[in-house]
Amino acid sequence: MAVDTMTSSPAVVDESVPTRFIKPGTAFSVLGLLLIVIAFAVVSTGDTTTIAFDRTLTDVEWALPTTACVAVLGAIAAAAGAWMLVGLPKRRLKLVSAVAVTAFVLGLLFWAYSQPGTVFRAESILAGALFLSLPYLFGALSGVVCERSGVINIGIEGQFLMGAFTGVLVANVTGNVYAGMVGAMIAGLLSTMLLALLATKYQVNQVVVGVILNLLALGFTSFMYDQLKKAEGLNSAFSVPTLSWGPLADIPVLGPVLFQQKIFVYIGLALVFVVWFLLYRTRWGLRTRAVGEHPAAADSMGVNVNRLRFWNVTLAGLISGFGGAWFTIANSLAFGKNMTAGLGFVALAVMIVGRWNPLGVLAGALIFGFTTQVARDLDASGGSVVPGEFLQMLPYVVTLVVVAGLIGKAKAPAADGVPYNPGDK
């Protein structure tokens, strides 16, 4: 809540003194030990986990003994947890946590891919993970631009739907897929403009209106989908080519992941740095952050709070609208009712994981993209012990855990969601 964040002042702590971290320490120790138990009790001794480089080095396959790998990774996670329990310098905490999480996740992966018939196709999975992280990335970046100026954008889901629908429609009408992308951006812009108007001029509850705008977008696109179905050729799938960067595309792992992707990937990565630069290195960024933290102070310095918020939210729609085009154009799909399936909300969780910072958002989006990709891959391979529905739940469960685990520590902009009325001072 806005009030709490204002009053808590940062305590001065010497970061090199060893400190005990009981909760995460216990958690990682238990999870690590659990992996070791799994390695010896659940995994059969002869099982192997196969890693393949399926795009570049097609003849290389590594078959690793599952039990040993899972046990070692479990031991690493448990050791990291134990170190936290004994006490470690605070500045090492992030690194040790990262190592523990990575070891645990890798351990789970080794276990999951130990079933006969499943192969961890490293290049396809990593490239797919980057591609699948894009909706989260676009949605979360749009959220960052809005929320850094103090407006909650719960309507990302709706902006995705509008972008996805309009992108295909415009591409069909003009016959040009790039026009479709621009159309998607404009649709996103118009949707957020409504939110911006309501949030600044009419000072409504942003969460309530965001949810209503989502319903509106769902109703509108579904309604139009049924109406346009009657006419031929307004909702045919369009696609964009995969760009291949010549010899760079043949580098093992890096090539398929970074240099053999669709234009959406490059725009997404570029946007991360553009938004970061704008937020932290320009006058507009400083003003945006000021308005999000303390609008009255910014106002007294001569910033027109509500005008800045209006344009920030409106322009953020360009990003989420483009993210909508990902669902249809980037995936070479026609529009379908409610095809965004709640990912707009997951994007908000990604924004929180990324602590309202574009670089953090990139990291969060990649984690979510990876989770989604692995779940899909395991589901498709059919070798999974867990039912497909539970695998599909993974991004949602991760979101839940992240939102519950981080929100207290990750601080939202202080004035996030609070309408600013210059007359109230």
Add this chain to the structure above:
Amino acid sequence: MSTDTKAPAADQPDAGETPEAKPSFMRLFGRYLTEANSVMVTIYSLILAFLIGAILLIVSDEYVRSTYTYFFARPQDALSASWYLVRDSYIALFEGAVLNLNTLDRFAAGTAEFGDLLRPLSETLTYATPLIFTGLAVGLAFRAGLFNIGAQGQMIFGMLGALIIGFSFSLPAVIHLPLAIIAGAIAGAAFGAVPGVLKATTGAHEVISSIMLNNIAGLFLVWAIGTGFLHSETKSDLITKPVDESAVMPKLLSGLSESLRVNWALPLGIAAAVFTWWLLSRSTFGFRIRAVGFNEHASATAGMRIGSTYVTTMAVAGGLAGLAGAALSLGVGSSGITTNTALEYGFDGITVALLGRANPGGIVAAAILFGALKAGALSAQPDVPVDISTLLQAIIVLFIAAPALVKAILHLRTPRGGLVTLEAKGW
């Protein structure tokens, strides 16, 4: 939902005017009509929504659009095509929801029963019933300052809870039916409490956590229906076993005609609305809910436990949504439930609660209105796109949530005491 007065001084009606002679009734009435009070905002929201709906019908219809290509040569073509399209569409909605004029003719001629005449109304009330429960689930939480988007998931778990008790035993109906209903409520309450617990212990915003739980519940339902425990023994498609006959929700008007689907869940819904009204306005717990919703910091200072209020409110809300699920599971009668049974009653509950302004009485009225929209849209498809009901609902509540927008569009005056808006909350 708490009321908040925001009336810029310049807009105050007649501020500083000396009292004149008592104005006539007509003048007062006229003044009432042009004022943005909550009754008129509701009425204008409905009118504006149907107007916007009409425009969307016109621009999205291929044939009507084609008549507009030669608008300047023969404008009457375009205008009459538009008029007939809108008229026919809205009449089709009306016939599906209230009274079928065709049946009325047949009834007058003696070829239709009175029960046939009531069929559209029965459909409306059938669709309204779950909406009453989910609307209450959203509305009750609203009063505590919680935005419960999770009614859909809570309802799904209520469906499963009632279903399992419904088919597992064979008991006398007087015991079995209430038992299955309570099971639905408990399942919904347990699932509903989760966002409350998360908010109370970690501060996770209930909007995100309950949306995630909706997605999880939806996938869980798909999985659960496919399991041997729930899956139908006789059918191969994705459908569950039916509940035992003793747990089937009896029909309300089976004396008139067996085709009237409205069942005893409707009176149960109205009872739930009365209970919610009592809870909110007559009980200590309800006082706590409203106090926390109005100002959590003041309530905490006054010694109320905010966290436990969140958890119990969400549990009660979940229980109400669970009842919607029970009504669906036990209401489908001899067939089982499918992934489609839940429709979008949970999400529609949000719009119902907003239109009903989180008041139990308003929620019942809003549920009947939106039930009518749904019944009308379902019976009018495919001539009218079925999602017109979602679209109209969303437009209506958008105006309800932003009365200033209605006021600006129609140049209404600010009422004494200001506009009724919703209190804003951050993360």
